[in-house]
Amino acid sequence: MLSTLKGLIKPRRLVALALAGLVAVAVALEASWLVPVVIALVVALIVVPLNQRVGPTMKARLPSAGYLARFVAGAGRSAAAIWLSLGALGTYAALREDGRDWAVGLVFLIGAGSTAMSTLASRPALRGDLRLSTIAQAQARTIPWAIASVYLAAILTLPALALWPGVVATTLSILAAILAFAGIVMVLRRITMRGRIREQVLGQISGSSPRSWSTSPARTAPRTRLKMWLPFLEEAGLPYVVVARQEALFTEPALHHGPPRHLRGLAACRGRGAGALRWHRDLRQQRRGEHPRGAPLPACTTCRFFTATPTRRRAATPSAPCMTSLWVAGQAAIDRYWDHGIGIPAERFRIVGRPQVSGIEGPREAVEGGKVALYAPTWNGFFGDANYSSLPHGVEIVQALLDLGLTVIFREHPYSSKSAALRAAIADIHALLAEDARATGRQHRFGPTLFEELDLIGCFNACDMAVTDISAVTNDFLFSGKPFAIMEMQPDTLVRAEGRPTLASAAYTAVPGDDVAAWIGELVHDHGKADAREAAREHYLGAFDREGYTDVFVNAVRDTVATHRLEGELDTE
Known part of the structure; x- marks a missing residue:
């Protein structure tokens, strides 16, 4: 709710609304400055959008930004x-002498219809379609012009009503009608072509003979x-x-769909993963009572990949039992579900490692300049x-690292900038590192330059130790x-847990209020934790050799697709 309000009070978005309010006031007062305010509103409606960035959703819908x-x-x-x-000016024009109510009403309808169409055109014209990202640009080529036409038509009706009656008002009204007609025709044509485009997409998918499907069902799932x-x-x-289902992902090699019902047609493609889509539909029907709970579901395999071993409380979700197979990095993820009382049978889990970590290197050789510590808070x-x-304790943590003569790599989570308190802490750490670099000559790495030069794995490989908190890092x-x-x-x-390798047993831990200097000192001297770290690595990331680590996951994909058989007919009605 708060984020929505913050979006509404952005100054640039309030300009047009404020001017519209002045228009309404001028109409009520029958002020002489009505026409200048309307002209200012028209300028704002055209100029302000041109100075605003295009969001990821609109980028996915349009062929350019x-x-x-x-x-x-x-x-x-x-x-x-x-x-x-429109409401204020329509009333004003209708009440004027020689206003010709029928003509005023027609201009008002053009403006109202164009406004509604410009707001909704991108949704019925683009959302809910089954389409391939590879042909998205071709499909959306006429849409920007259609929406621009009806939007401009709506804008032109404002000065037409303010100047009504007269030659200028009539000319503007005719031009608005032409633009509205052209835009609406393009939008309606696009909507009527949805069935044909759907068949085109299904044909292209069928021609590629996909062996598996990868879905991103959440609308808010990050692209990463x-x-x-x-x-x-x-x-x-x-x-x-x-x-x-998230349109911002549509710039990737993806097939986009809108509401879940559009998945049903994909089953006709006969790909080996198509049954998974039908399985999801029947599972939803079971939950709604539309599909008999005892009736068999299609014999297909649905797998869920975990981005990392669950550590946080919210990570072990009850929805996981819906999957026929859960692919996890290591035994720790399985334990996490069992610890939370989610009784998934052991045979439903498959340990495949976490292939994303394969580029992380082991301990470094001694280098000139001393040891390097990474501080990577969430x-x-x-x-x-x-x-x-x-981060609220970040300055104290970094100061302790500096006091022990370490060079520091400071990489905060990108989302930390959303919080004013965390932004302030980051600024204090940047100032501390900059001052120490001037005083000692140590080459600390932080700020925008760090993010340009190194990704997270690069930071791992450039350090000798790390200070973190609870996160996938x-x-x-x-x-x-x-x-x-x-x-x-x-x-x-x-x-x-006694007898079980854990992060707590492998790490040097502290809580707020502990002696930070002593805690960091234990980390730097590192006595007696090497074996615990190795045991935890196998428990969390799988007991696989570093050489060929990614092959475990890749071979699991191949084996699953090769052994999966889809039985029965798929009803696409």
């Missing part, structure tokens, strides 16, 4: 201002969650299709019980075998 796309994206943002002005798996699906060497999360960020860093420390911001977050 240039000025036309900005203009189109602004159509939806300006609807409230146009509606307010999809992209981290694509290289390994490519390495498997099998044709596949990515089904994405952000504060969406919920209070998911706030594991150690810790799990991945295990693969390096290097010492690491965890600040546990909330009590009893880390699993501690």
